[in-house]
Amino acid sequence: MTSKRDIIFKEFDFSKKPELKTDLLHTIQQAIKSAVSQRDPAMQWIWQPSINAIDDMCAAAEDPTDVVLIGFSLAPEMIYAMGLKPVCPEGLSFLCPTEYLIPYIDESHKAFIPDHLCSFLSGSIGMAISNAIPKPVAIVHTSQPCDNSLAQSTALADFYGVEPYIIDSPYYDNDEAYDYFTAQIKEGFRYLEQMTGKKLDIDRFREVMERSQRAHELVHEINELKKKKPCPIPTGAILRQVSIGMYGQTGSEHLVRWLEKHLEDARERARKGIGGQHEEKIRTAWIYAWPSFEWTVYDWLGKKYGAIPVIFQASEYFYTPKSSGDFDELCRSLAIRILSCPMGRSSRGHLDYFVRDSAYWCKEWSIDAAIFAGHLQCKANWSVAQITKEVLMDELGVPLLSFVVDALDPRVTSTEQMLGYLEPFLEMVAENKQLEQIG
């Protein structure tokens, strides 16, 4: 479809009944590699986390005896430490091209999964019941970030007939909460040993946690550099890649290598005083979801308005503990790491986490405009949007746009409709900025 804009958006035709792909993982793998190969060769490294994620899951599927299904907000460190292979079903929902994902969402509804369950999760349940993902030997989840996740974890466990281990996330963030979570992580390791017959190797656990620590430090440095103007990142898409890496690959060597390259690139750009492919005029913060069915829209916004994504909630990590190598302390570090992952932190506890984190990013990263792309089925975060809007405007004078979208399913809000929200908003921001400069 060629819109009135000089940009071509993807065309989706859901009137035809798409097939469920049973060799789904390889289909996703091919689709990702094909899409990346069409990009500028000098920029292809940016999408390496997506490639690593799907490659790892394909490798896991080839020998599913060691496969552990995990929730996306459970750190894979725990599984790597056991020498097992993590597969994150909702990660697959995200990596899956839209036209292949939609039939799985619909399939889950036929099995009485409610249509108001988050599409990341209903898509993954649809994949499971269609035998598109390998049957795991164990399932480890957390109760964070929300009820959707709790419902999905129990549904998957019930479908597979695999007794899960679900770590109950606390509401608060304090030593007592960390103690509670840590105790469950230790129990989780016992569960994995029992289910898989493998023993935890403390040296491997230590190495995994050191790499995880290193990844967090690198992300911290990169995020600090993003405060510079222009924001020294090649494209907004890299923020999404950071989130893919940090949610699903922390503890791995390939993530550390990729983040080192990202940091090196960011430092070089900062040194030269350059940003990405478009001139930076409006610094934006995507404080929640980022619709992923059509990426060209973000390039379009950069081109037309100079709207550069500087902040994306899922790539903004807080985490400090340095593990000493002692088992108890490693588990405690892992507990804090899991609890501080962005969506876990902002959704499982008091709404102030979401509000104050958003205000912090907008202030420290000199954000001009915040965007709350409200994933339709996200009950916990939709009920924070208005208060966040009030705080950002009252305290910082930063406007917030909120609109309903399904981050994965364009049938809810199409790309055109999204632009119908974004364009007037950015025009208003641009006009206000000019007025400020004149004034």
Next chain:
Amino acid sequence: MTALEELISLAKQNPNPTVAAWKNEGKKIVGYWCSYIPRELLHAAGLFPYRIKGVGAEGTTRADVYMAAVCNCSYSRAILDLALNGTYDFLDGLIGMNECDHGRRAHEIWVKKKGVPFDHFLFVPHKSDDMTLREFEKELLKLKVHLESRFHTFVTDENLLNSIRIYNENRALLKSLQENMQENAPRIKGSEMHDVVVAGESTPPEQYNRLLRRLAEELENRPPLADYRARIFIYGWTGDDSSFYKIVEDVGGLVVADNCCFGTREFWDPIHVDGDPLSGLAASYLNRLPCPRMIDGFNNRFQNLQEMASAFRVDGILVTRQQFCDLHGVEAFFLKKREKELGVPFSAPLIQEYVGQDAGRLKTRIEAFIEQLER
């Protein structure tokens, strides 16, 4: 007024007249969100535990500024709306908990935007084992200390045991009423039973017990209900409104049992104390007939469903849920897998809205379900 009429009247008013009577004596009332919050502890602190309800909500306009009508349940929004319009200004405090995302956020917004004189958030674990039990005991201790400090009171073991005894009597009386519905021709309807349970959530328990005892006596003189088409079990309603039950009755069904928030889940299991009453309270609440918020609870609920379907000679199960309730929503997925094992027909999920209920649509579907049962 008969006891039943009095109870239904208490259920349908918010606040109900017991609030004014309590306040006139200079005593304090503390609201609470969910049945996992032990009322006994509040009662032992000399407080009137008043369950927050949506009764009286005429819409959700105020709440919809802060919560999204596209994905947040209308029950939580109705409650928040009442809070924002001042209906709950009589409360001296509010206890929130992590029952679900909707309720949790509604509580946070209420406290932030409207304010309450006293606020406590109780973290209740999502699973039941030794570790989480210890955690829940700690949480209850924190609540106890906070109540004592705020309301200048002291919760002794003696008065906690007394409160447990009173509420256990509530439960026993309710269970006995419910068991009446095992008869071929019970003397109380499901909708009436639902209202009776709702009344008890916001009536001082001693008064409630007196009313329940009167009701039990009055039932003996009530005409039996013999004219019905099918014996129905309702599975999954979370609201305080009995209109769904009435729709079933209007089309000739008789609701004989349920597994609902304001239903048997509330009173089926008594509190057992073996030693420390606070520990007994924690264990009993965490291990009672579980709500879908409990990760590990489906097998218990399913077993209970099978037992009740047998004991109450259920012809069919109406599976329902509040729109946007993910926790109850996934129950239908579990039930579908166990269709043969269950052995009792159940409906496809019937979605309800607490505000803006589409009674016509529900009536059509329920009637069709009952017709199927009759074939």
